[in-house]
Amino acid sequence: MTKFKALGLEQSLLDAVSDLGFESPSEVQEKAIPILLENETDLVALAQTGTGKTAAFGFPLIQKIDSNSRTTQGLILSPTRELCLQITNELKLYSKYEKNISTVAIYGGASITEQARQIKRGAQIIVATPGRMKDMINRRLVDISKIDYCVLDEADEMLNMGFFEDIKDILSNTPDEKSTWLFSATMPKEVSHIAKKFMHNPQEITVGTKNAGSSNVQHEYYVVGGRDRYPALKRLADTNPDIFSVIFCRTKRDTQKVAEKLIEDGYSAGALHGDLSQNQRDLVMNSFRKKQIQMLVATDVAARGIDVDDITHVINYQLPDEIETYTHRSGRTGRAGKSGVSMVIVTRSEMRKIKSIENKIQQKFISKKIPTGIEICEIQLYHLANKIKDTEINDDVETYLPAINDVLKDVDREELIKKIVSVEFTRFFNYYNKAKDLNSSESGERGRDRGNRGEVPTSGSVRYFINVGEKDGYDWMSLKDFVRDTVGLNQDDVFKVDVKDSFSFFNTDAEVTEKILSTFTDLKVEGRFVNVEVSKNPGGGGGRRDRKRSSRGGGGRDRGFSRSGGRDRSKRRDRNQGKSENSGNRRNKKRKSDFF
Ligand code: ADP
Numbered sequence: 001m002t003k004f005k006a007l008g009l010e011q012s013l014l015d016a017v018s019d020l021g022f023e024s025p026s027e028v029q030e031k032a033i034p035i036l037l038e039n040e041t042d043l044v045a046l047a048q049t050g051t052g053k054t055a056a057f058g059f060p061l062i063q064k065i066d067s068n069s070r071t072t073q074g075l076i077l078s079p080t081r082e083l084c085l086q087i088t089n090e091l092k093l094y095s096k097y098e099k100n101i102s103t104v105a106i107y108g109g110a111s112i113t114e115q116a117r118q119i120k121r122g123a124q125i126i127v128a129t130p131g132r133m134k135d136m137i138n139r140r141l142v143d144i145s146k147i148d149y150c151v152l153d154e155a156d157e158m159l160n161m162g163f164f165e166d167i168k169d170i171l172s173n174t175p176d177e178k179s180t181w182l183f184s185a186t187m188p189k190e191v192s193h194i195a196k197k198f199m200h201n202p203q204e205i206t207v208g209t210k211n212a213g214s215s216n217v218q219h220e221y222y223v224v225g226g227r228d229r230y231p232a233l234k235r236l237a238d239t240n241p242d243i244f245s246v247i248f249c250r251t252k253r254d255t256q257k258v259a260e261k262l263i264e265d266g267y268s269a270g271a272l273h274g275d276l277s278q279n280q281r282d283l284v285m286n287s288f289r290k291k292q293i294q295m296l297v298a299t300d301v302a303a304r305g306i307d308v309d310d311i312t313h314v315i316n317y318q319l320p321d322e323i324e325t326y327t328h329r330s331g332r333t334g335r336a337g338k339s340g341v342s343m344v345i346v347t348r349s350e351m352r353k354i355k356s357i358e359n360k361i362q363q364k365f366i367s368k369k370i371p372t373g374i375e376i377c378e379i380q381l382y383h384l385a386n387k388i389k390d391t392e393i394n395d396d397v398e399t400y401l402p403a404i405n406d407v408l409k410d411v412d413r414e415e416l417i418k419k420i421v422s423v424e425f426t427r428f429f430n431y432y433n434k435a436k437d438l439n440s441s442e443s444g445e446r447g448r449d450r451g452n453r454g455e456v457p458t459s460g461s462v463r464y465f466i467n468v469g470e471k472d473g474y475d476w477m478s479l480k481d482f483v484r485d486t487v488g489l490n491q492d493d494v495f496k497v498d499v500k501d502s503f504s505f506f507n508t509d510a511e512v513t514e515k516i517l518s519t520f521t522d523l524k525v526e527g528r529f530v531n532v533e534v535s536k537n538p539g540g541g542g543g544r545r546d547r548k549r550s551s552r553g554g555g556g557r558d559r560g561f562s563r564s565g566g567r568d569r570s571k572r573r574d575r576n577q578g579k580s581e582n583s584g585n586r587r588n589k590k591r592k593s594d595f596f
């Protein structure tokens with residue numbers, strides 16, 4: 001507290017600081033606050049995400065605002081609606097003991113007339129996204145011609161998002177004599193360009209190394225085959241049962257796909273990308289903040305506003321195209337003094353990108369191995385034991401205890417422990433028991449991916465195993481049609497079809513084997529992965545179920561295990577059974593309930 005006082009903050013703000021529980025200023029606050037309070041100056045401040053930049057400009061701004069005047073005196077531009085709201089909330093907390101200071105948030109996707117009304121009532125501080133701000137200027141709903149301070153927050157992100165022209169237009173509506181404070185995590189050319197063009201002799205402060213990722217983040221990479229990204233992701237999640245993470249994909253489509261797969265496999269996951277409505281995004285973000293979602297799968301653009309402090313892991317499902325983007329991603333963890341891990345799933349051919357990132361962030365990556373099935377089982381076992389130990393006892397159980405004791409009366413303590421643990425553990429064990437090694441060696445060893453598929457015959461007749469059967473509504477004729485139509489084969493190409501309860505077999509000539517296997521890679525039908533493998537039993541007849549788990553790559557094979565166990569599995573079965581009727585409806589229903 002005394003340290004905050006020494007920076008020159010007045011009592012009402014110090015009271016707010018103490019309510020917020022801030023004990024001492026962060027480095028960027030220590031450097032920026034005195035400069036901004038004592039001078040009318042332009043400022044360029046570079047500090048990583050999570051270093052407390054909001055307070056670094058927020059406190060001085062509030063102290064300098066004339067609360068007796070209702071004129072708009074401060075404008076803060078920030079890249080996303082989420083950040084806008086976050087900054088506005090923070091400023092309200094900072095100014096809670098100041099009378100008559102009003103801060104208004106201006107952003108797209110909400111009523112512009114309502115926002116205009118709030119401004120009209122007199123907002124000394126406006127926090128805005130560039131797009132909506134420009135819109136309001138054009139419609140003359142806002143007057144920024146008398147502002148004294150303009151803050152460009154997360155300048156690098158705003159420029160990344162293509163807001164340069166909007167910012168230029170907005171600034172042309174502000175007086176020349178104002179002070180401009182630019183805050184940014186990184187200093188790419190575009191940001192220095194803005195600084196040169198719109199600022200006068202700015203003072204500069206830098207916290208940490210320029211462009212460096214936060215140093216309390218550990219960077220790790222895992223080399224896997226291209227088709228093994230998804231199973232690798234699952235193992236990383238299973239290795240960290242308490243994971244609270246953001247998973248970055250490159251496209252909206254992949255983002256949606258990975259989130260859907262995770263949900264289907266029983267993880268608490270959600271998708272965040274630009275194809276969702278604002279309302280849907282808000283719902284996902286709320287669940288994530290409340291930790292109802294453990295794994296948030298997001299695109300870079302959509303994740304820009306994520307302001308959650310306790311993220312334990314950032315997982316790069318795919319590396320970004322721009323190295324700069326990696327810094328933003330990994331900056332989502334290790335915030336507010338906590339430590340975090342940024343994991344990258346790469347294929348061998350992407351290894352050189354790791355080197356470039358290391359140069360950029362000036363930190364070394366640690367090469368890690370995707371844990372084996374048995375390692376995961378061990379971790380889960382200890383996690384489970386600890387969970388049982390730490391579980392708070394629900395007193396309502398009391399009523400049922402006599403009856404339960406009666407059921408368990410012949411089971412001794414040791415056996416009881418074994419049984420309790422087995423309830424959960426067997427599921428993991430069965431799933432991972434024979435799981436293959438997903439690690440790809442970093443150098444050479446070409447053709448290994450193919451090896452994973454098992455030997456693909458090149459001549460004669462080939463028999464296949466497929467993971468659908470009678471319970472999915474197939475008989476031999478409809479399965480034959482399904483395979484033929486899906487792969488695009490001729491009438492008699494599929495033969496010896498043998499449909500069992502939950503799986504089936506069929507034959508084709510070896511010439512079409514490649515086509516069959518590639519069609520059924522990651523193929524989803526009615527929301528479920530359909531998996532085909534070459535059967536090791538060429539004669540036909542029965543095959544063993546576990547064969548399903550032991551061979552080829554691709555997401556489908558790993559779906560046998562779901563985190564929520566039996567419950568989830570039966571749900572999935574229901575879904576599959578309903579495949580012929582009403583499937584469109586079902587899909588929609590699933591969307592709503594699973595995501596939001
Ligand atoms: P940035 O804008 O640099 O990414 P924020 O301003 O969003 O960082 O701050 C990150 C987190 O750190 C917020 O939760 C904020 O409340 C907290 N924080 C900021 N300053 C301090 C401080 N001096 N002491 C403790 N926590 C702080």
Ligand code: MG
Pocket residue numbers: 053054153154
């Ligand atoms: Mg910030």
